[in-house]
Amino acid sequence: MNRFLSNATNRIDAKGRVSVPSAFRSVLSQRDIRELYCFQDFLFPAISVGGLDLLDRFERQIAGEDVLSPKANRMSLLIHGGGVFMKLDAEGRLAVTDFIRDYTGITTEVTFVGRADHFQLWAPQSFEAQQAAARQEFRSKGLGSG
Template sequence: MSRFLSNATNRIDAKGRVSVPAAFRAVLVQRGIQELYCLQDFVYPAINIGGPDLLERYERKVAAEDPFALEANEMSLLLHGGGVFTRLDAEGRLAVTDFIRDFTGISSEVCFVGRSDHFQVWQPQAFHEAQARAREVVRQRGLRT
């Protein structure tokens, strides 16, 4: 299955790298993704990570807007000003850069969270709190699995 599912927490090594879960690396290989687009999430203190297709999907949305409209300008500011490209090293590790640390609050551990066509990196406690809040909202709406 070529979707990013589940979550896992890994420790950052002394050189500031973290191993991406094997299941996530397998999806990257299956999809032929070598260069990763990293984007600061619009809602959560998380970094969205996917292939160039993730950036292209957002850019199509911007292109559909009037290029002089405030909405298109703001979206471009977030997509391009809040995004970077990176690669995993030969051992499947991600460098936990200041770009990631400053936005997420990550210090010693990274929580990887599957989001179907991309994945996110979170500070573990922030992820568990956000997931609990989301579960409570869904419960209050009366939705069941």
């Protein structure tokens, strides 16, 4: 598997760390991602996590704009001003910092959500509510898999 799929909820330990699900650690290893680029998602109360390729993709979009344009500046505010680099510890745990907690509302548990080329960190109740709303929207508009 070379995609981040599914979701899992893990408890934060007494030292403020959470174990990244083994399936996600496996994808990180397969993609040779050692340093995690983490940024505050543009739409959801979640932290998006990926490798340098994720940051590079955003920076290519910025480079395609006039560097002084409002669009390029807003994008930089979001991806640079709302981003940090993090690493997993030797046991595959991630420190749940104030950067993560303040933006997501995470307290005692983290829901890891696969998003194909990256994953996200959510407060469990926020993820459940947003996923239910998305499912309901698809059902009400008849947007099935066909």
